[in-house]
Structures are given as structure tokens and as C-alpha cells.
Amino acid sequence: MSSAGEPGGPPRHPLDVVVVGSANADLVVQVDRHPAPGETVLGSELAVHPGGKGANQAVAAARLGARVALLGRVGADGHGRLLRESLERDGVDLGHLHDTAAASGIAMIAVGPRGDNSIIVAPGANALLTEGDVLDGEPLLRAAPVVSLQLEIPLPAVLAAARLARRAVLNLSPAVPLPDELLALCDPLVVNEHEAALLLGTSGxxxxxxxxxxxxxxxxxxxxxxxDGAVVAGDGAVQAVPSPHVAAVDTTGAGDAFTGALAWRLAAGEPLAQAAAFAARVGAAAVRRAGAQDSYPTMAEVEEL
Structure with a gap:
């Protein structure tokens, strides 16, 4: 898959998905158990991987065969070079991934013995993505069948992108209250159970x-x-979608793998439940290996499930 043309210019190929979002360096440590407040625990040697919810979703879709662009910001530093190189290897269009003087975003991730994780994100350059950056990419956004969004970038940039999108997929992560206008543009709104409870103010x-x-x-x-897969709601129906059961090694980035795959299949015109069923298989494949982008499957690996 070819990559983009000159920075800021049009892509050399039609796109399936434009991701507007973050790119972070993931600083990962394995721990025997997660620390309690005020407690120190020993972990493994530090591993550094490319990550960030936006970059993760772009790579997940691209590795499956989608034509993808990422609109965002990285620092002009070592982590920024790592992120660019990773995205380029998977053929992601970087014509609207801007360098900035700030440090690249980082995520500090502790992974427990059952593959569960806790994450702290320092946004860095991601926090400097502006509504103007998004408007500069207006032709790109209007042309793509799907624009995929998350909330590791400023909300005004997210809202500007959703306004321009033909179809906006929004992953409510990290979870924050959303303005009514943005909610109304989501098709779909993608949340996990915890994020749903926060938005609703109650679990269920x-x-x-x-x-x-x-x-x-x-x-x-x-x-x-x-x-357990997913539940989808739309067009007056609520439907459960199953997931293959696999032995989880590391759940880091599995939700991004799901969302990237979902966005691609929606861009291809699949109904929501069918696209979500495929995305659940991609998410299941991703948890079988450590890391976020490093764990994302090819189409052949998904078909094995």
C-alpha cells in the first residue's frame, strides 16, 4: 500500500478511513500486580512501543488492508520519529501528521499478569492539535467514507472533524462529558462498559x-x-455480537484494534452489527500478543479465528 504525497498535500490514493487523533510512545512495564495508592512495586525492564489511540486505530485498519490517513501532531523528537516510522511501515498516509516543538505524547502502561493494564497519558504534542489543523484537512475529511475519532486530542478539534465527516465514529476514550452536538454526529458512539456508565451516570x-x-x-x-464481544444499537434494534474466546496476553490497545476494524468495515458499507462482529474478531486476535500496534493482526490472522 502506498503512503501519502507531500506533507499537507492530497493523498495519492482514495482513502477508506481518516483518523483524527493521537500518537503516543507507549512506555510499558510488566508487573506482578498493580500498585495500591501510595505503594511501589517492581516491574520488568521498560519497553517502548508506538501507540496512541489515533495511531493505533490507523495501524489496525491499515494492517487489515484499509487505505488510511492520520491527522494529528507529534513532537520533533525521538518518540516522534518512532511513531512516524511505525505508521509509514504500515502504509498510513501522513500528509496531515504535523511536527511540533512540544514533546511527543507518551503513555505509561503497567500490564498485570492476566494481561490487564492501567494507563496514564501525558498528551504532549497531541494537546496542540487545533480546529485550524482539522479545517486544513477539510478536503481529506469530506472525501473519506468514515472519520474515526477519539478523545486524546482537544475536544474542539474532535468536534470540527465530526462536523466535516460523512460518517463519524467516536470512541469515547478517555471518557468525558460530550456536548449534545457531538453526540448527535456519532455513528456510532463506541464505548466500553465503564465509559457507558460514566456517560449515563449509572451502570446496568x-x-x-x-x-x-x-x-x-x-x-x-x-x-x-x-x-464477551459487543452490543450494538441502532435503527430501533439492540443486538449482541459474540467474540472468539482466546487466551489474553495483553489487552493494551485491543479497543483501538476493534474501533479501527469497525471503521474500515463501515467504510466498506457493511451493516453495523456485521462490522462489529468482524471488529470483535480483530480485537480477540490482538490480545494474543503483547503491545498495542505490535499485536495487531493481518487479515489472514483474523480469518484463522
């Missing part, structure tokens, strides 16, 4: 949460359930 059964979220204004909703 996933099918009920999906219906309640749909009533808040998005055009459709997907609630991801990890090993």
Missing part, C-alpha cells in the same frame, strides 16, 4: 445501557465487552 446491563445511550442522541451505539 449492556443492552439496556446501549438503548439508553441511543436515546441521548447518537445515530448508533456500540458497547464493547472485551471477551
Amino acid at each position: 446491563a449492556p443492552d439496556r445501557q446501549a438503548a439508553e445511550l441511543l436515546a441521548r442522541g447518537p445515530r448508533s451505539v456500540v458497547i464493547t465487552l472485551g471477551a
Whole structure:
């Protein structure tokens, strides 16, 4: 798959998905258990991997065969070079990935013995993505069937991109309250159970949460359930979507793998439930290896499931 033309210029190929979002260097340590507040625990040697929710989603879709662009910001530093090189290897269009004087974003990730993780993100250059950056990419965004969004970048940039999108997929991570206008542009709003509870102010059964979220204004909703698959809501129906059961090694970035795959299949015109079923298989394949982008499967690996 070819990459982009000159920075800021049009891509050399039609795109399936434009991702507007973050790129971070993931600083990963394996721990026997997660520390309690005020406690120190020993971990493994530090590993540095390319990550960030935006970059993860772009790589996940590209590795499956999608034509993808990433609009965002990285620092002109070592981590920024790592991120660019990783994205280029997977053929992601970088014509609208801007260098900035700030440090690149980083995520500090502790991975427990069952593959569970806790994450702290320092946004760095991601926090400097502006509405103007998004508007500069207007032709790119308007041409793509799907624009994929997350919330590791400033909300004004997210809202500007959603306004321009033919179809906006928004992953509510990290979870924050959303303005009604942005909610109404989501098709779908993608959340996990914890994010759904935060948005609703209460927990509950996933099918009920999906219906309640749909009533808040998005055009459709997907609630991801990890090993249990997902629940989708839209067009007056709520439907459970199963996931293959696999032995999880590391769940870091699995939600991004799901969302990137979902965006690609929606761009191809698949119904939401069908696209979510495929995305659940991609997420299951991703947890079988350590890391985020390093774990993302090719189409052949997904078909094995």
C-alpha cells in the first residue's frame, strides 16, 4: 500500500478511513500486580512501543488492508520519529501528521499478569492539535467514507472533524462529558462498559445501557465487552455480537484494534452489527500478543479465528 504525497498535500490514493487523533510512545512495564495508592512495586525492564489511540486505530485498519490517513501532531523528537516510522511501515498516509516543538505524547502502561493494564497519558504534542489543523484537512475529511475519532486530542478539534465527516465514529476514550452536538454526529458512539456508565451516570446491563445511550442522541451505539464481544444499537434494534474466546496476553490497545476494524468495515458499507462482529474478531486476535500496534493482526490472522 502506498503512503501519502507531500506533507499537507492530497493523498495519492482514495482513502477508506481518516483518523483524527493521537500518537503516543507507549512506555510499558510488566508487573506482578498493580500498585495500591501510595505503594511501589517492581516491574520488568521498560519497553517502548508506538501507540496512541489515533495511531493505533490507523495501524489496525491499515494492517487489515484499509487505505488510511492520520491527522494529528507529534513532537520533533525521538518518540516522534518512532511513531512516524511505525505508521509509514504500515502504509498510513501522513500528509496531515504535523511536527511540533512540544514533546511527543507518551503513555505509561503497567500490564498485570492476566494481561490487564492501567494507563496514564501525558498528551504532549497531541494537546496542540487545533480546529485550524482539522479545517486544513477539510478536503481529506469530506472525501473519506468514515472519520474515526477519539478523545486524546482537544475536544474542539474532535468536534470540527465530526462536523466535516460523512460518517463519524467516536470512541469515547478517555471518557468525558460530550456536548449534545457531538453526540448527535456519532455513528456510532463506541464505548466500553465503564465509559457507558460514566456517560449515563449509572451502570446496568449492556443492552439496556446501549438503548439508553441511543436515546441521548447518537445515530448508533456500540458497547464493547472485551471477551464477551459487543452490543450494538441502532435503527430501533439492540443486538449482541459474540467474540472468539482466546487466551489474553495483553489487552493494551485491543479497543483501538476493534474501533479501527469497525471503521474500515463501515467504510466498506457493511451493516453495523456485521462490522462489529468482524471488529470483535480483530480485537480477540490482538490480545494474543503483547503491545498495542505490535499485536495487531493481518487479515489472514483474523480469518484463522
